[in-house]
Amino acid sequence: MILITGSAGKTGRSVIQALVERGAPVRALVHRPDQIQAVESSGARDVLVGDMKSRATMERAVQDVRAVYHICPNVSPDEVSIGQTVIAAAQYAGVEHFVFHSVLNPQTEAMPHHWKKLRVEELLVESRLPYTILQPAAYMQNIIAHWEQIQSEGIYPMPYPAETRLSLVDLMDVAQAAAIGLTKPGHQYATYQLVSIEGMSQMEVAAILSQELGRPVQATTVPLETWRTQAKEAGLGDYQIETLASMFTYYHRFDFLGNPHALSWLLGRPPTTLNEFVRRITEEKNLTSKTSVL
Ligand SMILES: NC(=O)c1ccc[n+]([C@@H]2O[C@H](COP(=O)([O-])OP(=O)(O)OC[C@H]3O[C@@H](n4cnc5c(N)ncnc54)[C@H](OP(=O)(O)O)[C@@H]3O)[C@@H](O)[C@H]2O)c1
Secondary structure, eight states: OEEESSTTSHHHHHHHHHHHHTTOOEEEEESSGGGHHHHHHHTOOEEEEOOTTOHHHHHHHTTTOSEEEEOOOTTOTTHHHHHHHHHHHHHHHTOSEEEEEOOSSTTOTTSHHHHHHHHHHHHHHTSOSOEEEEEEOEEGGGGGGGHHHHHHHOEEEESSOTTOEEEEEOHHHHHHHHHHHHHSSSOTTEEEEEOSEEEEEHHHHHHHHHHHHTSOOEEEEOOHHHHHHHHHHTTOOHHHHHHHHHHHHHHHHOOBOOOSHHHHHHHTSOOOOHHHHHHHHHHHHHHHHHHHHO
16 A cells, blocks of 8 residues: 555646556545545545644554655645654654655755755655655646636746746656656665756747647746735735745746656656647647537
């Protein structure tokens, strides 16, 4: 049995699917009862509702579990204490393998959510648990948040310079790599960057969107204050807004790059390109709009 924390988010559901496709039994920890259906439809058959901040919940969650795949909620102020609790429960149960869903370049102190992940990596390295650390780049799926504006206005917006080069990864490739790391032998004590694209400016991203969607798309910088207002209106908390703002400020000064070789090697094939990703999402969106009019 493999326990997945944070399992009802987009990452968790993708990892469940990839594991179930490989025939691995999954226990999904969800936060709220209304998330049970989402993880069951991804293939989880054993679901536990609870708070990963609670040691008692985590001790129940790790019972009879071979491996833990730990996904902390995105931009959580409690990432380090949650990491401590989940690792302590895994030590208590003597799990065979602990895989941590970290992030690319966690050593970046200027980004608090990356820096907190580095502290969790440190706890894991010192835990005496056999571990694997996965460090995904920013997901290509983040582009989908702007899909409507891209399609209707031809604008791909970002609160940092369009010249900034970022590495990206397809979440489907991340999930496949996670499932391989959890089910194949030989990945203990490894740390892998998960990167599909070495680095691309946002103008290059917009050019690929134009090419695949058959309409001009322009990468457009939005002032950080405008982004702050929009994020507040969308319901993001102060900690999340300030943390993400510090990431965008960093992107004003630096590129954020990784290397795709580890992901190619893990998958046994080249990672998904941005062209392939945009084509797949376009097909999925077309399919959804066709079925919604039927
Ligand atoms: N997005 C990217 O580009 C990217 C790139 C690299 C790494 N990552 C990392 O990937 C991880 C997952 O991101 P995501 O967007 O898939 O996650 P997410 O949507 O934030 O999902 C996390 C899940 O955990 C649940 N949760 C929150 N607090 C909890 C608690 N105390 N106990 C139990 N469950 C709780 C959430 O439920 P509620 O809805 O109730 O809160 C949600 O279902 C994050 O750590 C992020 O830093 C993301």
